[in-house]
Amino acid sequence: MFDIEIKDISKSFDKGTIKALQDISLTVKKGELFGLIGSDGAGKTTLFRILTTLLLADKGTAKVLGFDVIKDYRKIRSSVGYMPGKFSLYPDLSVEENLNFFATIFNTTVKQNYNLIKNIYVQLEPFKNRKAGALSGGMKQKLALCCALINHPKILFLDEPTTGVDTVSRKEFWEMLKELKKEGITIFVSTPYMDEANLCERIALIQKGEILTIDTPKKIEESYPKPLFEIKSSEMIRLLDELKTIPEIDSVFSFGEFHHISFAENKNIHKEIEILKQKLSSLNFEDIEIHEIKASIEDSFIELMNKQQRNEY
Numbered sequence: 001m002f003d004i005e006i007k008d009i010s011k012s013f014d015k016g017t018i019k020a021l022q023d024i025s026l027t028v029k030k031g032e033l034f035g036l037i038g039s040d041g042a043g044k045t046t047l048f049r050i051l052t053t054l055l056l057a058d059k060g061t062a063k064v065l066g067f068d069v070i071k072d073y074r075k076i077r078s079s080v081g082y083m084p085g086k087f088s089l090y091p092d093l094s095v096e097e098n099l100n101f102f103a104t105i106f107n108t109t110v111k112q113n114y115n116l117i118k119n120i121y122v123q124l125e126p127f128k129n130r131k132a133g134a135l136s137g138g139m140k141q142k143l144a145l146c147c148a149l150i151n152h153p154k155i156l157f158l159d160e161p162t163t164g165v166d167t168v169s170r171k172e173f174w175e176m177l178k179e180l181k182k183e184g185i186t187i188f189v190s191t192p193y194m195d196e197a198n199l200c201e202r203i204a205l206i207q208k209g210e211i212l213t214i215d216t217p218k219k220i221e222e223s224y225p226k227p228l229f230e231i232k233s234s235e236m237i238r239l240l241d242e243l244k245t246i247p248e249i250d251s252v253f254s255f256g257e258f259h260h261i262s263f264a265e266n267k268n269i270h271k272e273i274e275i276l277k278q279k280l281s282s283l284n285f286e287d288i289e290i291h292e293i294k295a296s297i298e299d300s301f302i303e304l305m306n307k308q309q310r311n312e313y
Helices: 044-051 073-077 095-105 114-127 137-149 167-181 194-199 217-222 236-243 269-282 297-312
Strands: 002-013 018-029 033-037 059-064 080-083 155-159 186-191 202-207 210-215 228-232 249-255 258-263 289-293
Touching: 002 044, 002 186, 018 044, 018 059, 018 186, 018 210, 033 044, 033 167, 033 194, 044 059, 044 155, 044 186, 080 137, 095 114, 095 137, 114 137, 114 167, 137 155, 137 167, 167 186, 167 194, 186 194, 194 297, 202 217, 202 297, 210 217, 210 297, 217 297, 228 236, 236 249, 236 258, 249 297, 269 289
Parallel strands: 033 186, 033 202, 080 155, 155 186
Antiparallel strands: 002 018, 002 059, 202 210, 228 258, 228 289, 249 258
């Protein structure tokens, strides 16, 4: 059974000149932790706003919990929790006042649903009288999550919930999501962070308003179509510039302390590596390291983006 069903959703802005979403189709299973992975401007927030009945699509259909996002918007709003990317609680109200306010909107009380937010709220309780605007980024994140859960939603929409918070808070947040999943809540989360993709059961990679692929993180990594290598030297900037000029190299990009490269032809990859080493040696690179590696989610994402760009021309 699917809690979210999206078919051929498209949305444009500025009289059609900006295509935010282009024929998006995907499904999210009941109880699934599903990730929408993409960079800023990829269309993640637009899709979330359509699914939470805050924005109308130009074409296509979408159902949440079996309810149509247009016809049944009231039923959807009472059954889901939504945490937007930008902190949108009342900064002049205290932690406790914000929580009580949102509980009242949904005709419930904090006491009634306290068991669901208890593990999160205990971290906020020492600051319950502090104004929300004075909280740290991590604490704002926890308060926003509590407010999104106060109506005990069947689906939780989280739009880039960890953007702008520290590494420790990001880790804590994902631990909270694992616990919430045990309660049977379907979680649909968007993020620009590739390392968070592996924390989801399935993911959709989105770029320029188009879905590039949908699958488990492991299968997406395994789908990388050719041998991949990491390469480094003491002159990484010059090395990157030189690699970009070599026609036999299909793709090259920086990845931490290495550059990742793949070749246009894979007929004799070991021969290609030897030729590359000789060429770089002739350019006075004396400390080249090169190793074959397994592709990551980010490698696969970049490969799919390159394919998308080639199809555009």
